[in-house]
Amino acid sequence: MNKTEVINRLKPTLYNLRRKHDWLTGKLSLSMAQIIIESNWLKSAPKNNCLGIKWTSKYPESRKQMLWTKEWVNGKYVSVLAPFLTFKSIEECIEEGYIRILKLDRYKETRDCIDWWDATQNIRIDGYCTSPTYTDTLRNLILKEKIYEIDWLRPYDWQLDINFLWGETFSPVRFKGITYTRIIEAPKDKWGNVVDLAIQLQIGRDFVGQPFIITPRGAWGRITEYNYQAGGAKESQHLFWNGADIYNPKKLITYEFYKIMNEKTDCSGYGLGSNFLHIDRRKDKEGKLVSPKKVWHY
Numbered sequence: 554m555n556k557t558e559v560i561n562r563l564k565p566t567l568y569n570l571r572r573k574h575d576w577l578t579g580k581l582s583l584s585m586a587q588i589i590i591e592s593n594w595l596k597s598a599p600k601n602n603c604l605g606i607k608w609t610s611k612y613p614e615s616r617k618q619m620l621w622t623k624e625w626v627n628g629k630y631v632s633v634l635a636p637f638l639t640f641k642s643i644e645e646c647i648e649e650g651y652i653r654i655l656k657l658d659r660y661k662e663t664r665d666c667i668d669w670w671d672a673t674q675n676i677r678i679d680g681y682c683t684s685p686t687y688t689d690t691l692r693n694l695i696l697k698e699k700i701y702e703i704d705w706l707r708p709y710d711w712q713l714d715i716n717f718l719w720g721e722t723f724s725p726v727r728f729k730g731i732t733y734t735r736i737i738e739a740p741k742d743k744w745g746n747v748v749d750l751a752i753q754l755q756i757g758r759d760f761v762g763q764p765f766i767i768t769p770r771g772a773w774g775r776i777t778e779y780n781y782q783a784g785g786a787k788e789s790q791h792l793f794w795n796g797a798d799i800y801n802p803k804k805l806i807t808y809e810f811y812k813i814m815n816e817k818t819d820c821s822g823y824g825l826g827s828n829f830l831h832i833d834r835r836k837d838k839e840g841k842l843v844s845p846k847k848v849w850h851y
Contacts (some may be wrong), residue, residue, distance in 0.1 A: 556698065559594050560585065564703060565604070566644050579740065582669035582700045583676060583814065586691045588647065589700075595610040598646075600639035604770035608636035634771055654681075668737050669695065669704060670726055692728055696736075705738050714755040716765070722747050722773040722794060727782050734769045737776055743794040747774070750795060750834055753818040757832075760817050761810075763802040768829050771798025790822060796828075796833030816848070826851040 554562065563585055567640055569585075571577045577584065588595075588612045592603035600618055603739035608617040616639045640646040650783030655664060660679045666672040673691040676682070684690070695701050701711075723735040739747050750773075759767045767773055770783060791798030801810050807825045814820055820844040824831030831851075835843050 554595060556594060559589065560698070560703075562595075562643075563588060563832050564648075566647050567703065568824050570648065573669065576664045577829045578706075579668040579704050580663075581664060581703045583691065584647075584651065585703060586673075586694045587651075587676075587681075590690060590697075591692060595643065597846070598643060599637070600642055601643050602637050602644050602650075603643050603646050604651050606654065606770075608638045610614050612638060614738075618691065623799055625685060630684075630763045657677055660824070667740050668700065668776060670737060672779065687707070689729075691727075696728060696733055701736050706741070706758065707738070709735070711832045714751045716755060716758050721767055722751075722797075724774045724776045724791075725769065725772050725779055726776065734772070737773050737774075737829045739794040743761075746793055746795040750797065750820075750832075752796065753834065754785075754799075754832065757814045757816050760813060761802050761805070763801065766800045768798040768800055771831065772828065773797040790833035790835050795835065796822065796831060798829050798831050800829050811848075822848045823848045825849070 567577075567581045567584055571581060588603050591605040594708055595603060599620055602618075604624065617636045618639050619634055619636050621632055622635050624633050638650060638693070641649065650851050654660070660676070660681070663672050663675040663679050666675055666700040670692070671694070674688045676691075677684075677687040681687075707719050709718065709723075711719035713719045713722065719738075720735050722739060724737040725734045726736050727733070747756070754765055772783075772791060773796070775783065775785060775789065775791035777792065778788050785791055801807055805813075805828055807827070810830045811823050811825055814830065815823065819831050819842060820834050821844070822833035822835040825847065835847065837843050
C-alpha cells in the first residue's frame with residue numbers, strides 16, 4: 554500500500570473509535586501518526602501489532618511474541634528483546650490494545666488534551682515512548698502528510714458566512730521555526746464564538762465592499778502554545794476563537810477601518826496596528842459584551 558492507501562485504510566477504524574470515545578476528538582492525528590511510525594506505514598506489524606504494544610502477564614502466553622526493539626536507556630538507544638502482543642487484525646490492535654492502554658490513569662493528561670498538538674507532547678510525558686524526540690517525530694509526520702485534516706469535524710471549505718470559510722478560522726502552529734497556517738479547528742465549545750464573530754465581520758465586509766483578509770500570524774483562533782509564541786496576551790480572545798486580526802482593506806487606514814467596524818457592528822474589542830485591525834467580541838463575567846468597548850494600539 555502507498556501512503557494514501559494506508560491513511561484511507563485507517564480512517565474508518567479511527568472515525569468509529571471517535572464515535573465510541575469522545576475523548577479522541579481532536580486527537581485522531583496523534584493516533585494515526587503513532588500507528589504509521591510504529592509500523593512504518595503498516596509495512597512492519599508482526600502478527601498485526603501495529604503499535605508496538607507490549608505483552609504483559611494478564612494476557613495468555615499464546616498471545617506473546619518476542620521481538621527486538623530499541624529503547625532509550627541512560628541517554629542512548631539500546632537494542633532489547635522484549636515481549637509483544639499478537640492480534641488477529643490491525644483493527645483489533647487499534648481497538649483493543651491502543652484504546653485499553655490510553656484508558657489507563659497515567660494517560661489522563663493525554664486524554665484531556667483538546668487537540669493533537671498538545672497530545673503529541675503529553676503522550677511522551679505520560680510514558681508511551683521512551684524516545685526524547687518522539688513528540689517532534691509525531692508532529693513532523695502529521696504536518697508533512699497533512700494528517701491533521703482527519704481531525705476536522707467540518708471541512709475547510711464549509712461556508713461559515715457569505716465571504717468566510719470555516720478553515721479561515723483555524724489556528725496556526727509553529728514547528729521548527731516554521732509557521733503552518735490554518736491547521737487546528739476550533740473546539741466544539743467555541744463554535745458559537747466563531748459563528749457570532751463571522752456574522753459581525755460579514756456586516757463590516759458588506760459595508761466596505763472589499764475582502765477581509767485574516768493575517769496569517771495574528772490569525773482568528775489560536776491554540777495556547779501558538780498564542781504564546783505569537784506574543785498574545787494570556788487571556789487573548791484568540792484563545793476563545795473570539796477575535797481576528799484583519800489586514801486593512803485597500804484605501805483604508807487602520808483608524809478608518811476601526812471607525813466603520815465600531816459603528817456598524819457589535820464588536821467590543823479593537824486593537825489598532827500599523828496595517829491591520831484586531832477585532833473581537835469580548836464579554837464580561839455575565840456573558841454580555843463589555844461596555845465600554847476596549848480599544849488599544851499596538
